[in-house]
Amino acid sequence: MDKLTLAGILIALSAIIGGNILEGGYTHSLVQLTAxxxxxxxTLGAIMVQTRMGTFMRAIRMIPWxxxxxxxxxxxxxxxxxxxxxxxxxxxLLGLESIAESEPDEFARxxxxxxxxxxxxxxxxxxxxxxxxxxEHTELQAARVFEAxxxxxxxxxxxxxxxxxxxxxxxxxxxxxxxxGIAVAFVATIYGVxxxxxxxxxxxxxxxxxxxxxIRYYEMIVDGIxxxxxxxxxxxxxxxxxxxxx
Numbered sequence: 257m258d259k260l261t262l263a264g265i266l267i268a269l270s271a272i273i274g275g276n277i278l279e280g281g282y283t284h285s286l287v288q289l290t291a292x293x294x295x296x297x298x299t300l301g302a303i304m305v306q307t308r309m310g311t312f313m314r315a316i317r318m319i320p321w322x323x324x325x326x327x328x329x330x331x332x333x334x335x336x337x338x339x340x341x342x343x344x345x346x347x348x349l350l351g352l353e354s355i356a357e358s359e360p361d362e363f364a365r366x367x368x369x370x371x372x373x374x375x376x377x378x379x380x381x382x383x384x385x386x387x388x389x390x391x392e393h394t395e396l397q398a399a400r401v402f403e404a405x406x407x408x409x410x411x412x413x414x415x416x417x418x419x420x421x422x423x424x425x426x427x428x429x430x431x432x433x434x435x436x437g438i439a440v441a442f443v444a445t446i447y448g449v450x451x452x453x454x455x456x457x458x459x460x461x462x463x464x465x466x467x468x469x470x471i472r473y474y475e476m477i478v479d480g481i482x483x484x485x486x487x488x489x490x491x492x493x494x495x496x497x498x499x500x501x502x
Contacts, residue, residue: 291444298412315401337480341490367481399463406456413448417441
């Protein structure tokens, strides 16, 4: 669980709700189902029009990353690569075949298999670079879905505000209908701007940071595998890869 994300959301909501209370407002005045439906439904509909199905579904599957990021332990991976290099020096590249078959990480497994197959270092790099670029592009496109939602939701909030004001104008003769209409108008704007700046945009930036960290992890694997293919000393490989810890 990413405690920083959870704490950030709680602090942001507490600040907004607490500020409203300090100003003498009532918490229930910020709870408007109609405004929420307008903003959330309109934003979701707009992003579905903009996005391809595959990208949209990928974005939905990445939402848990916000609270539980993929485990990417560079230090542990360095030790694994150094261990692979020792095995290669003692048993030859074929000694890595059983390790490749049992490796849980798909990218590392593919890299090891290329190494075991005796591929040239440049060939290994070319194949793995294509994988990295493709994966980075796919996941960044999914992360940008939330960035786009952060752009749409304030505008949808304004639409909700205008709709609320139209409702008010249509019921000027009925004072009892003025309050709910005005409430929907202003709360819709709050929902639109709030969702953009507390949820959607931060989610997008967090996902992009996680993706870049993961790609850096893959780059380290590539450098390690290439170093093994070139027969470098395990100690030198370890020192080189430790630069990724900075």
